[in-house]
Amino acid sequence: VFSGRVDFLLSAPALKFLPDPVVPEIALSGRSNVGKSSLLNAITGRKALARTSVTPGRTQELNFFDVGGVAGEIPDFRLVDMPGYGFAKAPPKVVEQWKKLVRDFLRGRVVLKRTLVLIDSRHGVKPPDLEMMEMLDGAAVGYRLVLTKADKVKASELDEVHAKVMAEARKHSAAYPEVMITSSETGMGIAEIRAAVLGDAEL
Numbered sequence: 001v002f003s004g005r006v007d008f009l010l011s012a013p014a015l016k017f018l019p020d021p022v023v024p025e026i027a028l029s030g031r032s033n034v035g036k037s038s039l040l041n042a043i044t045g046r047k048a049l050a051r052t053s054v055t056p057g058r059t060q061e062l063n064f065f066d067v068g069g070v071a072g073e074i075p076d077f078r079l080v081d082m083p084g085y086g087f088a089k090a091p092p093k094v095v096e097q098w099k100k101l102v103r104d105f106l107r108g109r110v111v112l113k114r115t116l117v118l119i120d121s122r123h124g125v126k127p128p129d130l131e132m133m134e135m136l137d138g139a140a141v142g143y144r145l146v147l148t149k150a151d152k153v154k155a156s157e158l159d160e161v162h163a164k165v166m167a168e169a170r171k172h173s174a175a176y177p178e179v180m181i182t183s184s185e186t187g188m189g190i191a192e193i194r195a196a197v198l199g200d201a202e203l
């Protein structure tokens, strides 16, 4: 699937701009700068598909990517890069808009098969992550917690944060009990997450 077409489809700043819900969708969510766009690029094996940035809060809309199949035709599934949350400097109005967009999307999107909630290996689960997890529990959208930037921490720290995040996952009704460990930099865990995404999309 990933060796076929991967194309940016559209960027939706509001629900009315969403594409027709015709194929399975897998969303990527997480705090600003956690590495969502980088992981999307790593999963699809495209270097610069989703824009990555050192400035947090870069991605403000729901960005849809067509994966698999032939260009111009219906793809096998879609990846959705969600706007990052928990950005301290974001104006309250922007935060409110984001929450509404995301909540409405999660509640109403019948083709949304799974969400990946990315957690920075250096930081673990933070209050804004808990808020996101509770939103997903409430919308009954199954999600996988995925540790990112594993290359940035020592193996012992990684073990510790992994155990803590798994313990947190077990407290949430819609969370997978297993927590994946990845690095978009080294490629660690990328094959596993690809397989998981394909499984979640039922491909």
Ligand code: GTP
Pocket (backbone or CB within 6 Å): 030, 031, 032, 033, 034, 035, 036, 037, 038, 039, 051, 052, 053, 054, 055, 056, 057, 058, 059, 083, 084, 085, 148, 149, 150, 151, 152, 182, 183, 184, 185, 186
């Ligand atoms: P927003 O769209 O602003 O919410 O950010 P994002 O979650 O999409 O993060 P992005 O992928 O743009 O990455 C943020 C920064 O972290 C960039 O400088 C990336 O190069 C870096 N980064 C992402 N993943 C990794 C990783 O696995 N390892 C390391 N060392 N750096 C990473």
Ligand code: MG
Pocket (backbone or CB within 6 Å): 036, 037, 038, 051, 052, 053, 058, 059, 081
């Ligand atoms: Mg991004």
